[in-house]
Amino acid sequence: MTRILIVGGGYVGMNVALRLQRRLRHHAEITILDADSYMTYQPFLPEAAAGNLEPRHLVVPLRQVLHRCRMLNGWVVGVDSERRTVRFRPHQGEGYDLPYDLLVYAPGSVSRLLPVPGLAECGIGFKTVEEAIHLRNHVLAQLDLASSTRDEAIRRRALTFVFVGAGFAGVEALAELEDMAKDACRYFPAVDAADMRWILVEATGRILPEVGPEMGAWTLEQLRRRGIDVRLDTRVRSAENGRVVLDDGDEFDTDTLVWTAGVRPHPLVRATDLPRDDxxxxxxxxxLTVVGRPEVFAAGDSAAVPDLTRPGELCAPNAQHAVRQARTIADNIVARLRGRPLREYRHAYAGSVASLGLHKGVAQVYGVKLRGPLAWLTHRSYHLTRIPTVNRKVRVLVDWTLALFFPRDIVSLGALAEPRKEFEFAAGAPDGAKTGTQDGTETTVPRPAGARF
Structure with missing residues (x-):
């Protein structure tokens, strides 16, 4: 049997495996290597952060859908294409080598950070479901804090939300969370929507370049009408201790700094002997075969794929290309095993859709420009057809249907990030509230976040 290794369980890895397990059946041994056992449908992250979708419904369990494949969880720490082996290290225990006949290398990407002082300590990305849910809980917790404190400086800091990067991730995340927070204010009598300060920082002179200049300008106007402070041609100089300093001279304190200023190939690419660009x-x-390595295929964010519809350029690192590249890889693997010629990847960009909050959106599909509720409906319809498996499609549709009849959930479950804190508190202070000191005085022990009184 042909041994096929797939590095990465994202758009490319999962779709290649799905197609191969249907077409090859018992003629190949397919193994997927990934740190997680699920694939995240990232276009739905903003809706999950806003509470429109249940987080579990935008992830696809790989072990369940890839039932004819073997799943190994851990890290790929090296690729030796000469020996045709992959060095694999599970989450615990010693690493080992896995031989292959054909390799699909698609580890994806990570957030592209810049050397901004303080960014690594206080920033958060928006690429994973964990980050999206943490951000939702954090924003709601900031509203809790602002409605409870009497310190005006703490209140201003809590109600200042900064997003850096005005591509899809930044604009959709900010728009959905601002819409959610404004809706939640009805349950916080001490917080008015006008008290919140939402800031979008973009280094270039435009936002949402994917939808074209005209629709990008329209989106900019809509965001500013909602009171969102959009700073174009502006960069963050530092963010130490939550003090954000911009190169336009403005500076302010915040507890929320979301970094969505682009992506870069996964660092694991450097651990291979595969040829790389600058x-x-x-x-x-x-x-979609690696240059000089015909037995290795690569695609997605970590690959420099020639765009044959625009000679001399490369395909954009987005889900639209990744899914179609996966199909081409799977078909070419089957063709290779059956002695047939491989086909080239060619796909003209169909357009883009973006959600800007409930019933608000912008889109440009095959040259047709849409805005408002129609664009929002197009966004939902398109992604509903693209999320893998009927199971997930039905669950997402049910979530949207229920949202028509019930208000958004505004529960903040920030304590989920530290589930043992309550137990550790109980173990350290059995009386649950006070401890004695050497001078005989009594000191109150601060309760952890989420602790019950």
Missing amino acids: KDRVKVTPH
């Missing part, structure tokens, strides 16, 4: 992307041919 941006650490794996060099591939139009057939």
Whole structure:
């Protein structure tokens, strides 16, 4: 049997495996290597952060859908294409080598950070479901704090929300969370929507370049009408201790700094002997085979894929290309095993859709420009058809249907990030509230976040 290793369980890895397990059945041994056992449908992250979707419904369990494949959880720490082996390290225990006949290398990407002082300590990305849910809980917790404190400086800091990067991730995340927070204010009598300060910082002179200049300008106007402070041609100089300093001279304190200023190939690419370009992307041919390595295929955010519809350019690192590249890889693997010629990857960009909150959106599909509720409906319809498996499609549709009849849930479950804190508190202070000191005085022990009184 042909041994096929797939590095990465994202858009490319999961879709390649799905297609191969249907077409090859018992003629190949397919193994997927990934740190997680699920694939995240990232276009729905903003809706999950806003509480429109249940977080579990935008992730696809790989072990369940890839029932004819073997799943190994851990890290790929090296690729030796000469020996045709992959060095794999599970989450615990010693690493070992896995031999392959054909390799699909698609580890994806990570957030592209800049050397901004304080960013690594106080920033948060928006690429994973964990980050999206943490951000939702954090925003709601900030509203809790602002409605409870009497310190005006703490209140201003809590109600200042900063997003850096005005691409899809930044604009959709900010728009959905601002919409959710404004809706939640009805339950916080001490907090008015006008008290919140939402800031979008973009280094270039435009936002949402994917939808074109005209629709990007329209989106900018809509955000500013909602009171969102959009700073174009502006960069963050520092963010130490939550003090954000911009290069336009403005500075302010915040507890919320969301970094969505682009992505870069996964650092694991450097642990391979595969040829790379100056941006650490794996060099591939139009057939999606790695240059000089015909037994290795690569695609997605970590690959420099030639765009045959625009000679001389590369395919954008987005889900639209990744899913279609996965199909081409799977078909080419089958063709290779059956002695048939490989086909080139060619796909003209169909357009983009973006959600800007409940019943608000912007889109440009095959040159047709949409805005408002119609664009929002197009966004939902398109992604509902693209999320993998009928199971997830039905669950997402049920979530949306229930949202028509019930208000948004505004529960903050921030304590989920530290589930043992209550137990550790109980173990350290059995009386649950006070401890004695050497001078005979009594000191109150601060309760942890989420502790019950």
